[in-house]
Amino acid sequence: MDYSITKFLWTLLGLFIVTNWGMLMSSTIRRIGARVSGRIGIPWYQPWVDLTKLYSLKSQVSHGTMFYLGPVFRLMGGVGLFLFLPMIFGSWHWSNYSFSGDLVLILYFQLFGMLGMALGAGEGGHPYSTIGVSRGLAQFTTIEVPMTLAVISIAIQYHTLSISQIVAAQQGGFFTWTVWTNPFATGAAMLSLLGAFGHSPFNLIQAPNEIPIGPPTEYHGVFLGFLRTNNAILHVAEAALFMNLFFGGATNWIELIVKTFLIYFWSVFVGMVFPRFRIEQSVRWFLKIPTLLGILAIVIFL
Amino acid sequence: MVTPIYIVAVILGLAFLLGILKSSMTRLGSILMIGGLVFITFVSGQWLYEFLVNHRATDIIYTAGFLPPYAINLQMGLNEAILTTMINIVGLLGGIYLLDSLKKTGINSMAIFIVFVMSLNVIVMTRDIFNLFVFLEISSIATGGLILLDNKRKAFQAGMKYIIATGIISNFLLIGIIFSYYFASSLNIDGLIAANLMSIKGGAIALFTIYVSIILELKPFPANGWGIDVYTASNPGISALISAGSATAALFVAYKLMPMGGSFWLPYFAIIGAITFIGSNLMGTRQENPNRLLGYSSIGQVGLILMIIGLSPYLGKDTLLIGFSILISHYAAKAGLFWLSGIIKSKNIQGWSALRKHPYLLFLFGTFIFALIGFPPFPSFFGKWNLIMALAAHGQYAWMTAILAGSFTEAIYLFKWLGYSIKLEVPEDITIKFEWNKYLPIYLMGILLYFMGMYLAPFTEGGVYINFLPLAFVFLLFALDFLPVYVKNTLSIAGIIWYMVRLFPLLEHDLMREIFAGIFLGGAVLTLVAGYAKKGKRPGFYPMALLMFSGLVGLIEANTLLEFFFSWELMTAGSYFLIIRGKRSMPHGYSYMLFSIGGAYAILFGLALAYASGLNISLAALGHITQLTTLAYTLLAVGFMTKTASLGLHIWLPGAHGEAESDVSPMVSAILLKAGVFGLMLLFFYMGTGTPGSEKLLYVLGWVGALTALSGNLGAVFQEDAKRLLAYSSIGQLGYILFSITMMTQLGWLAGFTYTINHFMFKAILFLVIGGIVVKLGTHNMYEMGGMIKKMPYSFVAVLISIIVIGGIPPLSGFAGKWLLYNAVIQKGWYFQGVVVFFAGVIAFLYLFKLIHSVFLGQLKDNHRNMKEISAWILIPSYILIIGIMVFSAFPQWVLKPIGNMLTVYFPKSLYWQGTRAFTSLGYWDGTTTMIVVVTAFTLLLGWLVIASKKVKRIGQFNIVYAAERPYRPETTHVSYNIYAGYKKALGFLVTPVVETFWENVSDMVLDFSGWLRRIYSGNMQNYALHVVLFIVVFYLIALGGL
C-alpha cells in the first residue's frame, strides 16, 4: 500500500515504456507478416504516426455519454491490467500497484474494459457494434474455460494465486518454468490466449470484411486513439501475464521484451495460417482440446 | 343444566308439531325450526362450557329407567359436547342458510331438517349399538328426504344411489349388531368392549361386519361413488351439512367403536384411510365441477381422520387433539366452501372468478383453501404438525409419506381452483347477490377457523412461543384495506421499522440472524418505498406483503422447529398471493405454490426426523439427527432448495418473478429467495461436516449448486423478456450461493454471504428499475425497448452499477465474491465444480450486456420518444442500495471481517486481515486500494480524453455509418432479438428444457392416472352397489381370510 508520488511516477514511466513497446511490437509483427507474404510492410514507426494523426483529427462526433466514456473504460481496462501486474520480478519500481490484488483481480479486471467498450459501442447504435460485441462475449465465455482450468492448475501447483510468488517459484532456471513443470496447463492457457488476442482464426469480433469492424465501427479520432493506445498496452500486459504465469517471468526489461514478443507472436503466427472461424465453431473449439488439456492439468494434481 | 335428552325430545316434538302445521304457515315453521336449532345448540354449548371451564366429569344419561345393557344410554363427555356443538352449529347455520329453499319446499322439509340434525346428535352421544343403527338409518332417510324435497332432477339419481348404498351398508351393520349381540349378549358399547369380541370365536366376524359398515358410511375409496354424487347434485346447503355434520358424526362413531376390536383392526382403519385420502384427492385433480371437487376433498379429509384414528396407538393421548384439529378445519372450511358454492352457482371451478368482485368472500375462500391444506395459523396446521411429529417419534415413516403425499395431491386441485378464482376473467353470466342469511354462516365459519387456530396453538408443544404480533398487524392492514395506497404504505413501513427496532436487540449479536434480518426487513422497507409510485388502492397487496414479511421475520426469530415451520408456511402463503397478483401470473403462482408445498413437506419430514431423534422441539435439534440422518438432511436441503430454485426445482421461478408486479419482483427475488438461503445456512450450521453422510450430501449439493449457476445463467442468455432474464439470473446467483456454502469452509461461507448480500442489493435495484421501465414502456420484450439511456440516465447508472457487481468486475463488491470463491474452491479442492461456476460467471456477461444494451443503448424507438425518467420513488431505494454497494466495495473489511470472525467458531480460520488487505494462504486482495487505484486512473484518463477531444459534436440516432446507406426504422436497426444465435447454435443444447419436460411429464402422468382411475365412477348405481359389496368382500379376505 504505497501511495507515494515516487511510486506513481515510476508506474507512469513503466506505462510509457509498455505503451511504446506495445506499438513497436505491433509494427514489428506486421512487418514480419508482410515479409512472410513478400511485402516490405509498414514502416516501424507507423503506429506512432497513426496515433498522432488520430489525436489530431479536427472533427469528432459523439453518440452520447456512454459512447464518450466507452474508450475511457476500455483504456482503463488495459491500464488497470498493467497497474495490477508486477512487470519485472523482484523490482519495486516495476511492480506497479500489484499489491492491490492477486491473479484473480487481473483475470476479472480484463472484463472492465470489455464491458465499457461494449456499452460505448452499444450507444453508438450501430448494428455491427452489437453483433461484434455479442460475438466477442460469446467467444470470451469459452475462452475462459481452459484459462480458468489452467489458473487453478497453477494455483494447485504453486499453492498460491499471487503472481510474484508464482514467478518466484519459477526462478530456478529454464526448466523450472511452468511450461516444463506443468505443460498441460501451459497448453490450455496458450490456446486460450489465441482467443484472447483475437487474431485469426478467432478474429470474429472485428471481422473486417464481414461486420466492419465490429464494436469500434463508430469510433474515430481521439476515441480510436484511445482504443489503439489500449491495444498497445493490453497486448504487452496480457503477454506479460502469460509470461509471468508460464514462462518464468522477467527480471529485466530485455527479458520482458523478448518474452512478450514471442508470446504475442505465437498468436499472430497461428493467425497467419488459419482462416476465420464461425462463431459456433470458435465457441465449441475452446471446449474441445484446450478444455481437455486444462482438465488434464488438474487431473495430474488429484 | 339441560340434559341432552332434551335434544331428542324437543326436536321430535317440534318435528311432530311442524308435521301438523298447515303447509302455508312457513313463517311460523321456520321460526320453530330455527328456535329448535338454537335450543339444541344452546344445550350442547352449555355442556361444552361446563366441560371446558368447570372441568366437569363425563355424564351418562340413562333412559327408560334401566341401566344398560337393559336400556339405551347416552353419554355426554367433552368429546361429545364438542362434536354435538359442532354439529348443532353447522345445523343452525345451515338452517339459516337454507331458510329460503326450505320455505320453498315446505314445512315438511323443515321437520326433516331438524330431525336430521338431531339424529346426528344422537349418533354422537349414544352408547348403544342398535340405537346407533337406528339413528344412522334416520339420518340417511332424512338425507334422502332432504335431497328428494329439493326437487332437482339430477339430485334424484344421486339420492337413489345414496339410499341403495346406505341401505346395503346399514343391513350389513345390522348383521354385525346381531352377531355381536349373539356372541357377547350385549348391545351396549361399553359392554361390548368389556366382552372383548376378538377373543370370542366368531366375534371377529361380528366386529368385521360392524367395522366395515361404519367405514363404508365414511365413504372409503373406491366404494364411494354414491357419496360423491350426493355432494355433486344436492343443494349445497345440504352437502355442507353432510360434509361437515354427517361425516363428523360418522367419524366419531368409528372412534367410539374402535376400542371394541382392540388393536387388530387399527392398521386396517389406517390403510383404508390412507387409500381414501390419497385416492380421492388424486381423482380430484381432474375435476372441474366445484361441488364434486368438494366432495372428493371431503372424502379425502375424512379418510385422513380415519387414518388418524387408525394410527392412534402411535399418537397416544394426542389422537383426539390431532383428530380434532384436522376435523375442525375440514368442518369449517368444507361447510364454508359448500355454502360459497351455493352462492356462486357455477358449473365449473373457472366460474369462481366471480369472487374477484367480492374481495371479502374471496378472502374467505382463500382462508378455507389454506385451512384445508394445513397452512398456519389454522388448526389443521397444528394437527398435521403434531401428527407428523408423533408418527416420526414412532418411526412410522411410511404413514408420514402417505399423509404428505395425500396432502400434496389435495393442494394440486385446491390451488388450481384458488388461482382460477383470483386470476380468471370475471364471468358475465354469474352474479352474486347479497343475502344476509347466506353470507353470515360463511363469515362465521371463517372467523371460527382463525379463532380455533389461535386457540389450538398453545396445545402443541412449543406452540406457546409463536409470535402472533406480526399476524395481528397483517389483520390490521387487511381491515384498513379501503385506505389509499400511500397511507397503507406509510403504515407498513412504519410498522416494519418499528419491528426492526424492536427485533435487533433481541437478536443478541447473532450476526447471521442480524444480516438476514437486515435483508428481510431493510429490503422490505426499501421495496415498499417504491410502492409510493403506485396509485389507487392496491387492494390486498399490503396484507399479503406484510404476511410474507412476518413469515420471514418469524424465520429469524424462530427458536423452535414449530416456529420455524410456522413462519415458513406463512411466508409461502404471503408470497403466493404476491406472486399471483401479476397480470399473467396464474400458472406461475400455481407452480410456485406446488413446489413450495412439496418443499415444505420435505422440510416437515426432515424436521419431524430431527424432532424424533431427541424429542426436542428446539431448533438445535437439527444438529442431532439420529433417525435416518442422511435422508433427513437431504429432505431439508431439498425443501430449502425449492425456495432457492436450485436446478430441478427451478421451473417455477422465471415465470413467477418475471410476471410479478414491478415492486413485487424485487420482494420475491431479492428478499424471498434469501429465506431459502437462510434455511440452508441454518441447516448446514447444524449439520456440520461430521455427521454421517453429510460429506456426500454436501458434495452432491455442491454440484447441484454449480450446475444451477450454469443453467440459470445460460437460461437467462436466451431470454427476450427483461424480467424473465433477471429471474433466470436469480437462479444462477442462488446457484453460486448454494455452491459456496456447501463447501463448508470459512472462505466458502464468506463467499456465500458476500453473494447473498450482493444479490440482495443488485437484484433489488435491477428488478425495481427494470420493473419500473417495463411498466412505463408497456412491454416486457427487450427488443421493443432501446435507447433509454437518453431518457432515463439515472436508471441507466443504477443498472450499470448493478451489472458491474453481478459480473464481479473489480473494483465493485461483486469481485469480493469471486475472489473469495476462487480461494475457497482451490482450498477445498472442488476444482471442476469451480470451473463450472466460473464459466457460469462469464456467461453472466452475455445476458448482462443484452439487458443493458437492449434496454438502454442501441436505437430509441419512436413510441418511446416522450419517455421521462422512472418515478423517483423507485430510484430512491435503488440509490440507497447503490450507496450500500459502494460502501461494501470500498470497505469490504467492514462487512467481511465480522462475518469471518463469526465463522471461525464453526470453521478453521482461513481469511486474515491486515488493515484493508485480506489474504488467505493462496492470495491477497485489497478492496480499498483497488478502488483508489481504479478511481484515480479512471479520472486521469477521463481528464485526458476531455482535453484531447476538444469539441465533440452530438449527433442524431441515425447518424451512423450504415455501409453508405441509411437506416429507416429504429426497430430494424436495433440489434437485440436473438443476438446470441451463434451461441445458441454452439451451446444451445445445454438449455434443452429437460427439467421442464420432466415435470410436465410427471404432471401429465398424474393427471392421466387420475383420469383413468376415476372411470370407476361410471355413474351406474348398480356398479356403486357392487363396489360396496366388493369392498366388503375384499376387506374380509384381507383382514380375516388370510389373504
Next chain:
Amino acid sequence: MEKENKPQDIPVVKTKNFIAPENEKRTVTAPDGSLIEVDPINDYFCQERPEEYKVKSGAVEKFLNWARAESLWVLGFGTGCGSIEIPPLVTPRFDMYRYGVQMRPTPRQSNVFIISGYLSVKTLKRAIRSYEQMPSPKYVIGLGSCTINGGMYWDSYNTINRLDHYLPVDVYIAGCMPRPEALLAGFAKLKELIKAGKAEKANEYIRNLDWYKANQKKIIKDWNMPDYNW
C-alpha cells in the same frame, strides 16, 4: 488543382421537392396512449450545418500535417471499374503499406476517399454520405477520366461527368484506367499537398456547401437524407 468554374457560375435549378416514402411524417402511439408525430428526417438525423475547422500553421501543425500525410487511411469503397485497381496495391508488387497507406472499412476511421471510376447517380448518393461521415481533414482522389469529364460515360443518362461538382477533389488521376502505379503516384501527390498544408478541401466543401448541395440535389432525384450526413 483549381476548379475551372467558380461555384457561382453554375446556375442552380430548383427541382420539385421530393419526399421519399420513408421520410413522410407518421404517427405512433406511445405506451400511455398519446400520439407522437415522427418526422423522420428531422428527428432521426442531426440537422446542424457543419462548421469549418481552423487551419493552423506553425511547427506543430507542420508535424501534424506530416503525420496526416504519412498515415493515409483509405475508405474501402469501390465505386466503379477502377476499384479493381486498388486491390493490387496491397500485393507485394506495389505494397502501399510501406507508404503509410492503409485500408479502413468504415468512413469514420478513414480520411482518403478514392472515387475509383465512373460514379452512377445511385452511387453518388452513397459516396456523398460516406464522404460527409469521414472526420476532417479528409481527402478525395478522383481515379480515372470518368471522374474528370465522364470519360466513356460522358453522355450516359445516369452517371455524373464531373466529380468536383459534387465532392471536392484533391487529386485527379487521369487514365482509363490508370494502373496501380498511377494510384501510388496520386498518393504521393496527395502527401505533398497535405504536407504543404494545401489539402484543406474539406473546409472548402463546407464553405460552399450550398452550391455542392444544389448540384447534388439536382442530379439525385430521390434525395432521402438530411442535407449533411454527420
Next chain:
Amino acid sequence: MGYIIIITGFLLVLIGLWGILSQKNLIKIILGFTIFDTGINVVMVSIGYVKGKTAPILDIISAKDALKSVVDPVPQALVLTSIVIGLGVSALMLVYAIKLHHDKKSLDINNFKDLKW
C-alpha cells in the same frame, strides 16, 4: 331347526343382493332390497331363538319363570324396529323410483348415469 332358519335367512340375503346387483329395473332392485331386508330379519329372529322355549310375552307365562322359559326377547324387539326402518327405506326408494320414472319415463337403471367422474 335353528340352522335351517339362519341358512334360509342368509339365502334370502344373497338372493336380495343378487337382485340388487343384477336387475336393471328399479322396481326389481327395490324388491331385491326388501328381500335382503327380510333375510336379515329372519336371521335376527333365528339368533334369539332357543329350542323349546316360548315367546317372551309375560301374559302367557309367569314372571318368575320368565328367564327360564322364554326365548331372548331382545332380537325380537330389534326385528320390530328393523322392520319399521326397512319399511321407511323401501318407501323412500319407491318415491325415488317414481320421481326418476317421472323424469325420464323409464325405470332402466342404465338411464340414470348423468352424474359420473
